[in-house]
Amino acid sequence: MTRSHISVSVDAHARPEQVFSVLTDWSRHDEWMVLTRARVTDGNGRSTGSRLAAFTGVGPLGFLDTMEITEWDPPRSVGVRHTGRPVRGTGVFRVLPREGGGSTIIWEEDLDLPFGAAGRLGWLAVRPLNAALFRLSLRRLAALSDR
Numbered sequence: 001m002t003r004s005h006i007s008v009s010v011d012a013h014a015r016p017e018q019v020f021s022v023l024t025d026w027s028r029h030d031e032w033m034v035l036t037r038a039r040v041t042d043g044n045g046r047s048t049g050s051r052l053a054a055f056t057g058v059g060p061l062g063f064l065d066t067m068e069i070t071e072w073d074p075p076r077s078v079g080v081r082h083t084g085r086p087v088r089g090t091g092v093f094r095v096l097p098r099e100g101g102g103s104t105i106i107w108e109e110d111l112d113l114p115f116g117a118a119g120r121l122g123w124l125a126v127r128p129l130n131a132a133l134f135r136l137s138l139r140r141l142a143a144l145s146d147r
Helices: 016-023 026-031 116-145
Strands: 002-012 036-042 051-058 061-073 077-083 088-097 103-113
Touching (some): 002 116, 016 116, 026 036, 061 088
Antiparallel strands (some): 061 077, 088 103
């Protein structure tokens, strides 16, 4: 397995507490995360050890990403360990206060790439699209948090 890192960030006008509240309202993920619905499958969704399931796709076409919350530090960060297939690795959202007000939202993923050389080659092709979709999702989260 090869591990790949991806990180994107956007600025929001909303305070970190507001951004974090919207970010961790798992039932609202479809309002900002592109093509993704999330739900809590075990625990309260607001503590380490809680489990989540997120389906990314259109209709029945897509994949299920199962996760366990490994870091819970409101309103600064929430981290997960991806436990399913095809997504494995870790992810974290950080919400940092900006000088003068507002927040910077950072989304980082360290993903285990399957399929050896073919997986690495495929990742080179889809990584820019993935980063663009992550950034679009964060822009949508920022706008939703401003309401």
